Amino acid sequence: MKHNSTARTLAVLVLLGVAAFPLYWMLVTSLTPSERLFDATPNLLPTLSQIGTYAAAFTETSLRQWLINSLIVAVGTTVLSILLSVLPAYALSRLTFNGKLLLGFALFMTQMLPEAMLVVPLYDIFTKLSLLNTLLGLILANTAFTVPVVTWILKGAIDGVPSEIEEAARVDGCSRLGIVLAVVVPLIAPTLAAAAVIAFFHGWNEYVFAQTFISDDALRTASVGLASFVGELSTPVHTVMAVGFIYTLPAVVFYLFVQRYVVAGMTTGGVKG
Amino acid sequence: MAIKLQNVTKSFGQLTVIDNVSLEAGDDEFLVLLGPSGCGKSTILRMIAGLETVTSGEIHLGGKRVDQLPPSDRDMAFVFQSYALYPHMTVRRNIAFPLIMRQFRWWFHVPFIGDYFKRRIENSPEVRGLVERTADTLALTKVLDRHPRTLSGGQRQRVALGRAMVREPSAFLMDEPLSNLDAKLRTAMRAEITQLHQRVGGNFVYVTHDQIEAMTMGTRIALMRDGHLQQYGTPREIYEKPANTYVARFIGTPPMNLIDAEVEGMTVRIGSSVLPLPDKAERPGGNSRMKVWLGLRPGALAIVPPGQGKSLPGTVTLVEHVGAESLISVKLSGVHTAHDDDGGLTDEVMVSVPGYSELRVGEAVGIDCLLKDFSLFEKDSGVRVGGRAAEDFLAGGRVGTIRTAS
Numbered sequence: 001m002k003h004n005s006t007a008r009t010l011a012v013l014v015l016l017g018v019a020a021f022p023l024y025w026m027l028v029t030s031l032t033p034s035e036r037l038f039d040a041t042p043n044l045l046p047t048l049s050q051i052g053t054y055a056a057a058f059t060e061t062s063l064r065q066w067l068i069n070s071l072i073v074a075v076g077t078t079v080l081s082i083l084l085s086v087l088p089a090y091a092l093s094r095l096t097f098n099g100k101l102l103l104g105f106a107l108f109m110t111q112m113l114p115e116a117m118l119v120v121p122l123y124d125i126f127t128k129l130s131l132l133n134t135l136l137g138l139i140l141a142n143t144a145f146t147v148p149v150v151t152w153i154l155k156g157a158i159d160g161v162p163s164e165i166e167e168a169a170r171v172d173g174c175s176r177l178g179i180v181l182a183v184v185v186p187l188i189a190p191t192l193a194a195a196a197v198i199a200f201f202h203g204w205n206e207y208v209f210a211q212t213f214i215s216d217d218a219l220r221t222a223s224v225g226l227a228s229f230v231g232e233l234s235t236p237v238h239t240v241m242a243v244g245f246i247y248t249l250p251a252v253v254f255y256l257f258v259q260r261y262v263v264a265g266m267t268t269g270g271v272k273g
Numbered sequence: 274m275a276i277k278l279q280n281v282t283k284s285f286g287q288l289t290v291i292d293n294v295s296l297e298a299g300d301d302e303f304l305v306l307l308g309p310s311g312c313g314k315s316t317i318l319r320m321i322a323g324l325e326t327v328t329s330g331e332i333h334l335g336g337k338r339v340d341q342l343p344p345s346d347r348d349m350a351f352v353f354q355s356y357a358l359y360p361h362m363t364v365r366r367n368i369a370f371p372l373i374m375r376q377f378r379w380w381f382h383v384p385f386i387g388d389y390f391k392r393r394i395e396n397s398p399e400v401r402g403l404v405e406r407t408a409d410t411l412a413l414t415k416v417l418d419r420h421p422r423t424l425s426g427g428q429r430q431r432v433a434l435g436r437a438m439v440r441e442p443s444a445f446l447m448d449e450p451l452s453n454l455d456a457k458l459r460t461a462m463r464a465e466i467t468q469l470h471q472r473v474g475g476n477f478v479y480v481t482h483d484q485i486e487a488m489t490m491g492t493r494i495a496l497m498r499d500g501h502l503q504q505y506g507t508p509r510e511i512y513e514k515p516a517n518t519y520v521a522r523f524i525g526t527p528p529m530n531l532i533d534a535e536v537e538g539m540t541v542r543i544g545s546s547v548l549p550l551p552d553k554a555e556r557p558g559g560n561s562r563m564k565v566w567l568g569l570r571p572g573a574l575a576i577v578p579p580g581q582g583k584s585l586p587g588t589v590t591l592v593e594h595v596g597a598e599s600l601i602s603v604k605l606s607g608v609h610t611a612h613d614d615d616g617g618l619t620d621e622v623m624v625s626v627p628g629y630s631e632l633r634v635g636e637a638v639g640i641d642c643l644l645k646d647f648s649l650f651e652k653d654s655g656v657r658v659g660g661r662a663a664e665d666f667l668a669g670g671r672v673g674t675i676r677t678a679s
Contacts, residue, residue, distance in 0.1 A: 164354075164355050167324050167353070172436070173345040173374035174377075178377065187361060
């Protein structure tokens with residue numbers, strides 16, 4: 001038993017190391033003096049005297065604005081994706097209607113189209129709708145990609161809600177919308193949180209649309225801003241690594257914030273298991 | 274309020290699961306829908322509640338047709354087998370939920386604002402008082418602010434009952450509410466539900482496959498089989514005057530013995546024994562011979578020394594001691610019995626004798642038939658012979674279809 005738990009702890013530590021090392025490597029690189037960047041023996045400890053790189057990242061670049069823009073896009077994508085996915089997911093899970101299978105399949109199909117292929121048609125549409133060079137346009141484009149995924153994830157969770165609980169609510173006088181909002185949504189909260197993580201990360205990391213649809217410097221997102229450092233002749237490695245490190249942090253914080261909701265067992269106790 | 278089902282049929286595609294069932298339960302009646310798994314009893318209950326549509330026929334509550342109304346407009350409360358509590362709500366909110374729904378407005382859907390108004394309703398003196406009185410009745414006061422997952426099975430079931438009671442509905446519908454509880458708790462909850470019925474009145478419709486629950490709780494029992502109503506009557510009628518061999522074997526533990534016999538005039542022939550029937554016995558008219566199943570409860574048979582009087586000869590095959598009585602299985606020689614209504618023939622009867630029996634397996638015994646309380650069923654159809662029961666429960670249109678056991 002004890003042997004097992006030690007092995008498990010070791011396995012977790014190894015996985016944790018694999019996952020966290022790139023982040024740590026970014027931190028170390030951003031805090032390594034330029035002359036030691038290309039040493040034959042890599043430097044594994046940060047040089048704290050280089051901490052000024054981080055202050056410089058904020059003062060010498062538009063990082064603050066990029067992060068704010070990214071946050072607006074990511075949060076907007078998350079909220080809109082969840083709002084637009086709950087009802088279709090419920091319908092796919094619980095209702096019987098013509099074309100249900102086709103609709104579900106069509107949602108899947110959207111995932112097979114690469115983003116790059118849609119850039120041109122979306123560009124055309126956004127020009128006509130005056131959504132080009134706006135964060136709203138970016139949110140809509142991202143949402144179009146996340147809604148099918150989130151819908152399918154939520155459908156799976158709603159499938160798992162015992163139908164008796166819904167029937168009890170019907171007998172108790174709940175409308176269909178009331179059942180979804182007051183009974184089903186709270187019961188699938190863990191999955192909602194997981195879906196929110198997916199939508200947030202998509203919005204936060206998205207690059208192709210942000211690069212194509214945004215031309216105004218003040219509206220750039222962090223992913224595009226970060227890429228802009230990579231120059232033809234030189235790349236400021238310290239700044240790229242520092243900005244990259246900062247860029248990663250909000251996503252980690254968001255995950256830590258919602259991960260406590262991503263726990264199983266919310267429906268325990270409602271019906272006899 | 275009276276509940277009335279009129280020629281109710283339910284089909285799923287080509288499959289008819291409820292076939293033309295009619296029954297009527299008067300005010301404050303405790304109606305039990307009884308039958309084995311898959312007989313359609315839960316479907317009937319769900320149709321009464323509005324959780325299933327009716328393919329044809331009508332359902333009336335208190336004289337008002339309700340089968341076209343949504344469940345929330347039928348003024349009925351439903352207690353599910355699986356409790357179906359709202360796991361994310363406290364016990365207090367679970368019980369108050371139907372009351373909150375009564376005052377629900379569309380803007381309650383808006384997050385935070387809706388929560389505020391729901392909490393306000395929950396904390397209003399009227400709702401709070403009602404919830405606490407209900408909780409007090411069901412001994413749930415101490416757990417009001419806990420979540421269902423922290424409660425025991427019995428407590429969860431009581432919360433489900435509380436949620437039903439608090440609405441003060443015209444009818445309580447219960448779908449095997451005790452089947453998930455252990456035997457001891459089930460007995461306690463059985464008494465609680467019976468007391469609840471006596472206290473709050475109203476119609477109860479209770480689905481179970483457990484004949485003990487049906488016999489002890491029901492004021493009227495509808496016994497179902499394969500979507501057909503077999504018999505509808507009081508527990509006593511069903512026990513004493515089963516409408517057919519299926520009912521005879523379903524009700525009573527151990528079940529009624531069905532012995533191959535022949536009635537002629539005022540006598541019944543079993544094997545080589547000819548026994549006189551009592552004067553007031555229900556029997557076929559005229560003096561012609563008729564092949565029948567003679568139905569005798571295990572208590573209406575007695576074990577006597579072999580060869581005594583007109584006893585039937587047999588051999589003991591099993592002795593079961595169940596405390597206050599012993600159950601003795603006896604294989605008869607030269608006499609057939611029906612093991613159950615659709616099974617093959619066996620030659621065994623079961624006899625209950627008071628106290629601890631000293632009989633041994635393989636011992637030769639005689640079986641005396643005490644023809645005081647008995648039933649006769651037509652051999653071919655399995656329908657009760659000459660009895661009043663069938664006519665009784667047909668009168669008044671309470672029963673639509675009686676399917677014979679075959």
